[in-house]
Amino acid sequence: MIFVIIYVFALGLTLGSFYNVVGLRVPANQSIITPPSHCPSCGRRLTILDLVPVFSYLFLRGRCRTCHSKISPIYPTSEAVNGFLFVFSFLHATSIAEMLCGWLLVSLLMIVLVSDLDYMLIPDKLLLFFLPLFAVFRIVYPTDPWWDAPAGLVAGFALLALIALISRGGMGGGDVKLFAIMGLLVGIKTIILGFFLSAFFGAIIGMIGMLFGMIKRRQPIPFVPFIALGMLTSYFFGDQLIAFYLDLIF
Structure with a gap:
């Protein structure tokens, strides 16, 4: 059971990172695919070391590895919250339908949350x-x-x-x-x-x-x-x- 919970949490973290991209780019009429993830200050393309949800933010102490500009804490926070909510939805559900319903609701809310916080x-x-x-x-x-x-x-x-x-x-x-x-x-x-x-x-x-x-x-x-x-x-x-x-x- 513990391995399933870890998997669900990792899934929630990964999707939470993607939801950040969607919530930031869609309101700005930008593609969610191109360009690849990059630092908004110096433009450097991010590598795998920069893109591990939550842990990269903690490891880099909330700053870009190249220009050292600050990274908003909203993004790792939303990733972590999404991960915990996915786990909670999984544990709370009594059926697959209820679990999927919870995940869909969480997904919508987390995406529009990022959009609303950044762009109102x-x-x-x-x-x-x-x-x-x-x-x-x-x-x-x-x-x-x-x-x-x-x-x-x-x-x-x-x-x-x-x-x-x-x-x-x-x-x-x-x-x-x-x-x-x-x-x-x-x-x-x-x-x-x-x-x-x-x-x-x-x-x-x-x-x-x-x-x-x-x-x-x-x-x-x-x-x-x-x-x-x-x-x-x-x-x-x-x-x-x-x-x-x-x-x-x-």
Whole structure:
């Protein structure tokens, strides 16, 4: 079992490194294949010593081997988080379908997280890639009942579109489409709970940030980190949270 976990973790790290490339290049309208990975400061093509997920960053102390410019800690952090989430999805799942569903959700969130942190943008190209992928997945592994997936898509879109309309631009179009696509994958209950948890985490962390002067009032901040936190909490622990809440009020 331990070797399987190590393999899954290594898979998550490797894919996490690739997700960094996708999240950085797609919003900039660059190919994810060419040019090969290189230092953005000096342009040197990276070798295998520079590309081992997480470990290269630690070995090089967060700097380029040639020009010694700093490497953003976002990238090794996202690689490590992706690895741990792949393992958690594997251990949490009770079927292959549930494991794959968890991996798909994590993959989408990690890619758009990198994009949002770097560009404050969720590219349509990314969402249009995952939409048919999620649709095919739900055809092969339908929800029970079958209408839960399309209902999740409609609920995710309608709820966020309503918030965007009321807030007059306070919610971006990328967020609306992201929730719609995730709703297709996870169903109506998980997407609704995920939205409220995302808003909750955003409000709490935002207030803490303003309290300590890290965030200014009306300062635009990336919302995907809160979406990721809320959606993953909803997906993995939603049933327990709902049961706990119902026990409190009844």
